[in-house]
Amino acid sequence: MTHLNSTQILLASRPTGWPTGENFEVRTVPLAELADGQVRVRNEFISVDPYMRGRMNDTRSYVAPYQIGGQISGGAVGEVIESRAPELPVGTLVLHQHGWSDVVQADAAAFSLVPKIPGVPNSLRLHMMGMTGLTAWVGLKVVAQMKAGDTVFISGAAGAVGTAAGQIAKLLGAKRVIGSAGSDAKVQLLKDKYGYDAAFNYKNGDISGQLHALAPEGIDVYFDNVGGEHLEAALDAFNDGGRGALCGAISSYNSTQPSQGPGNLANMITRGLKLQGFTLANYLEHAGEFSSQMGQWFAEGKIAYDETIVEGIEHTVEAFIQMMQGKNVGKMLVRI
Missing domain, CATH: 3.90.180.10 (Medium-chain alcohol dehydrogenases, catalytic domain)
Structure with missing residues (x-):
C-alpha cells in the first residue's frame, strides 16, 4: 500500500x-x-x-x-x-x-x-458534458420550456453555463439568441464561435436599451446567470407569455448590502410572465436524455467549448x- x-x-x-x-x-x-x-x-x-x-x-x-x-x-x-x-x-x-x-x-x-x-x-x-451542460439544458428545455422559434436572451453568456446555453438554444430551434458579456472580445467570441445571433457588452451601460436594440420584437425566454439589472432588462423586453429560468445572480454574490429588486415586476402580471428559479439537484432525472443528446451533438461536430x-x-x-x-x-x- x-x-x-x-x-x-x-x-x-x-x-x-x-x-x-x-x-x-x-x-x-x-x-x-x-x-x-x-x-x-x-x-x-x-x-x-x-x-x-x-x-x-x-x-x-x-x-x-x-x-x-x-x-x-x-x-x-x-x-x-x-x-x-x-x-x-x-x-x-x-x-x-x-x-x-x-x-x-x-x-x-x-x-x-x-x-x-x-x-x-x-x-x-x-x-459541457457534465453538470454545466445539463444545467443549460434543464433551464432551457424543462424550466423555461423553450420552443422552436423563440427569441432567447442569456445573461453572463461567455461563462461556462452561458456558452453551453447559447448553443443548446440554437440546436433546439431558437429563432434568435442574444447574449450579454463583460468585454468586447467576449461579445465577438459569442457571435463567432458560439452561434449567438447578437450580443452586447453590459459594461457599456444601459442594459435594457442595448437589449431592446438587439431584440426590438421582444424576447420569449430569458436564461439568467446574473440577476440585478439584467433581470430588470429582461422583464422590460419580455413578450406576453414569456418564461424565465433563473439559474444564478452573480452580480450580487459579493455585495455587502441587500440587493435591490427589479422595479418592473408588475410586468409579470400584465404580460402573463413566468419566472422560475431552479437548482440542478431537483432535475437529475433528465441527465440520461441530456447525455444522449449532447453525445450525439459532439459526434456531429456541433458543440464548441x-x-x-x-x-x-x-x-x-x-x-x-x-x-x-x-x-x-x-x-x-x-x-x-
Missing part, C-alpha cells in the same frame, strides 16, 4: 464582500491505509464555480454552507490510483464532489464511474477569484 499525502483547501473564515486568500487555508494531511470498499483517487481537474461563493456565507440556501475549517467541496474528475473496491479498479475515471484537493480517499459509493472518450478531454466531464485552465492545486483560490471577476472564457478549471 502506497502512503500518500493529500493537499486540501479549507475555508478559514467567511468572506465579507469579495473573498481573498486570507479566507482560505492550504493543508497537507496524511492519508490512512485504504479500508475495504474504499478507493484513492488522484484528481486531474477540479472545478471552481459561482455557487461556491454562496456556500461560504452562513445563510440558508439550497445546500448547506461550508463549515469553517472544512474542505471546499465541489466537482472534480480523476483516476483511481488504488482500490479495495472491485467495482472501481485502478485506472477507472471517476467524477465526485470532494472538491478542492489533489488526492481524495473515500468509499467507492462517493464516486461515479464515467467512460473515457477517445479524443475528448476528461475535463469536459466537469462542464472553451476552457480557462489554471495549473496547480496551490492556485485554486486564485482561479476561483478570477472566475468571480469574469476573467475566464468558458469553464474555469484547475489542473492538478
